[in-house]
Amino acid sequence: MKAEQAYPLPIALDAMGGDYGVEPNVAGAVAAARAGVAVLLVGREPQIHAELAKHAGSSSLPVRVIDTPDVIGMDEHARDVRSRRDASINVCTRLVKEGRAAAAVTMGHSGAAMASALLTLGRLGGVERPAMLTHLPAKNGFVTLLDVGANADVKPGYLAQWALLASVYLQVVEDRRDPTVGLLSIGEEDHKGSQLVLDAHALLRGLHGQGVNFYGNVEGRDIFQGTTDIVVTDGFTGNVVLKLAEGEAKVLLGWVKEALGSSLKAKAGGLLVRGALKGLAKRLNPSTYGASLLLGVNGLTFIGHGSSDEQAVKNSLLRAARAHESDLMGRLTAATAAAAAQRPG
């Protein structure tokens, strides 16, 4: 076994979370550990050990198990995190709070995960509401979208704060210099949009050059075009966008496959293009982008799809490790403190 000292702090993974339970979680953890990330598997020890045993050589990897029998199921209530103190998601966020884990990662109940993070870790100083930040494929790579569902009803000030936090995130974790921020609206003109957008636009204009490189309004079509690095919106619209984008990609790829089977000629061609299309399918697969970051709580928390597979779990753990190594929390804290100091009054 490698010396544990080589791995500064492990990532706590809610090992039972998600639609498929322990299997993809353990497989993803093993894959991440092979890539050098230490993992704490938080969940039912017997099941986790049985899964670990399927992976040859896993006993020499930096993977440890924390036996946690209680798990909040996908169909239970988010508010259960209050009464079930030792539920696996609460153990994960507590490990972060206590400095024993670098980040909490879960593919389980997203409402419960948000509630647990808020309850245990609290909000980052000066942040009114945390937001879920995620990535979507776009021309020239990916686009960063938030909020994708933490807040269905928002105030203009939330959007301005999220723009600042997301800008720090992209610079620190993804090495994008001076990322551009677009405000999602229904017309590029400044005077178009809902009242929320009009008010948020004014606030974002005020932040331009002070930690936010504000591009202006963007439209639905700009998301896949990658017009801006970041697209900021309320959690209702953002969640609809995320699920529409994923759903459309799935249906369209299905139609492409259907078209390739529509005639003998197309079938022959389909065999030749199969490899090329596989790369595209990978690019459109949410697993490629891993879990969403809960931005604005006082500790790293990543929340993924319930349907996450091994690859999604692995990529989420790698991103969590990268966020920790680049001191994302320290940089976010500094940025919000600087913004608070600049505020008049």
Place this chain on the structure above:
Amino acid sequence: MKAEQAYPLPIALDAMGGDYGVEPNVAGAVAAARAGVAVLLVGREPQIHAELAKHAGSSSLPVRVIDTPDVIGMDEHARDVRSRRDASINVCTRLVKEGRAAAAVTMGHSGAAMASALLTLGRLGGVERPAMLTHLPAKNGFVTLLDVGANADVKPGYLAQWALLASVYLQVVEDRRDPTVGLLSIGEEDHKGSQLVLDAHALLRGLHGQGVNFYGNVEGRDIFQGTTDIVVTDGFTGNVVLKLAEGEAKVLLGWVKEALGSSLKAKAGGLLVRGALKGLAKRLNPSTYGASLLLGVNGLTFIGHGSSDEQAVKNSLLRAARAHESDLMGRLTAATAAAAAQRPG
């Protein structure tokens, strides 16, 4: 020339409207006229006649020109419809108001078109706000989405009225029996969503069986799945959905083409599958679905993309004629009157 009596009422087309001016409008009008639809071309007569001359045999078609020199440009203000009484869009809606045209169709300034329709035709009795209704491709055909941009800020009652009107539209014009209505939200559960959605949900439950076949909440992923025939949402979210859906389809098809050119083997296959993919591109092209219907004004009004091509113009005119022939306005009036009679108090 065929006897004019064979064509009950012509459709008034704003012949100068749209990003490409008179060319696609005249070409689309000629194509629609060849399919039996009478068209009034409202715009600058010399330019229209010059375009018509390019279409052999167009002089024997049921196409007439109404010389209207003033046109509200794409970059002018919607409020100009108030002061420029003889702008082409105002002439179109006035022809409908006076019973001289069956419908007004424009690919021009959509804000101006909405304002002109409201000003000239007024609202349908009992309707608080008109909505833009459009079609998107989906599994098993298409899905009907509204509002896609007429109202950025809405009240719950608007959504309930739109559900009723859209149900009538689908039954009358598209022959869908008892179409299902989904309320766009961020979770299928009744208790999830914004305050607007929670309130609208309660109203729609109350309309279930009274002209609305309410399915419940749907999510972004349900749109392309075609889970319901109709998806109702506010004009902000709907516009984002429409533009994202179109933008994503365009980018994804571009990626498919790119993938097919990525290697010699893929290129060879690409040649074989080209025909099959063309059908898919057509299915995803907004032109296939034509203009959006402005639902809730007291007269048929269709507003299309500024970028509409000949096919989009033709399909819009055909849909307008179908709406007129099936007495959509009479059926909408009856449905809103029945709903008002059922209302308590």
